[in-house]
Every structure is written in structure tokens, then in C-alpha cells.
Amino acid sequence: MHFIPEALDTYVVNHTEKEPELLEQLTRETYQKILQPRMLSGPYQGRVLSMLSKLINPKNILEIGTYTGYSALxxxxxxxxxxxxxxxxxxxELEDFQRKYFDLSPYGHQIHQHIGNATEIIPNLAMKFDLVFIDADKPNYPTYFDIIIxxxxxxxxxxxxxxxxSGKVIEDIKKDDLSTKALLSYNKMLVDDNRIETVLLPIRDGLTISRVL
Structure with missing residues (x-):
């Protein structure tokens, strides 16, 4: 999803750090073998995530929604x-695919995979986090926030x-559109919560940064 003209978007991408070769390989194999390859973060957003993580320099990271492992890397x-x-x-079914690329990276020994329902797994992780990335089923975003905060x-x-x-948050909502309804609630939840400060960025399909006070 592009919220600026395509020519300007191309200029932005051309003046952003390029993705590492390993991530190029992961992208190619995802498109060759895996359903719904559009779920990949992609090179531009990937560099945004990388830069934010480098600025934060987290010790403990939690990611909800692995897919093929691009954003984790x-x-x-x-x-x-x-x-x-x-x-x-x-x-x-994606566990072995993820593990292959994790182990090809310098961070393989630091990345721990969990398969199952995040709402059941997260409470059993005995640590606190410096960085969390939520990119999973949209109806559960409010629940994930309540669990991790x-x-x-x-x-x-x-x-x-x-x-x-995809801009649906400002359109008329269909009765059966649970994802958009959940995201509307979630976005309001974030901006109203006095435990965090939040900025919503129009990067690709929208990326919110919420800092815990």
C-alpha cells in the first residue's frame, strides 16, 4: 500500500539503505514456495524496522507473527x-523455513521460535521486553496489547x-469486517492509553510506534 505518489515512493526507496543479501534470498524463496508472499515486510519497511531496532538497541525482543522470518531478521x-x-x-508448517534463514544469519542462536497461540505463549515467557513487533491476526491486536503492556x-x-x-480505517465498514473494526479500536486504544506515547506513521500499510513511559 502506497500513501504517496509512486514516483515519490520510488525516490524514497532508492535513497534508503539496501536490504542484506540474505533477506533478498529469503524474499525470493518466499515468493517461490509460500502462500501469500505479500505478507512479507519488504525491503523498505524492513530497513525501517532495522533502523528502529538499532536506535533502541534492545536486549529482549518479542515478535507476534513470524511468517517466513523476514521481519525477525x-x-x-x-x-x-x-x-x-x-x-x-x-x-x-513454516517453522523449518524460518529456522533455515535464522541459522544462516549471525543471530540464529539468539532467535527462539514458538509455535501456537500467542495469547497462551506470551504469559509463560519469564522476561520483560525492550521491543515488541505486532504483525499477526488483526482482531487480536487489542488482546495482544493488553497481554504485553x-x-x-x-x-x-x-x-x-x-x-x-489499506485505508479501510477511514472508509465505511462492512458488517463482517472484523479486522478493520479491531484496528479502529486498537488505534484509539493506543492514542488514549496514558501508559504510552504513540506516533502513527503512514509507512507502507501503517506502522505505529508506541513508547512505554
């Missing part, structure tokens, strides 16, 4: 050498993807 780039990244996905370190950052949902 991006946010791992800013992780401390003694850090851990815990990534959760419901689809067990008390597991954040002060100054920690929650990144939420797809919060503009």
Missing part, C-alpha cells in the same frame, strides 16, 4: 549481543504493523 539487527528474540507464529520495560517500544489496513 530485520529487528534482530539492533539486538544486543547478549539479547534474545522470541518470535511466535500459529503456522507450524505489563511485560514491557520502561522506555520499551511496541511497533504495530498494518494499522491503516
Amino acid at each position: 530485520c529487528i534482530a539487527e539492533g539486538m544486543r549481543k547478549d539479547g534474545e528474540l522470541h518470535t511466535i507464529d500459529i503456522n507450524e 505489563d511485560k514491557m520495560n520502561p522506555g520499551g517500544v511496541i511497533l504495530s504493523d498494518n494499522v491503516l489496513w
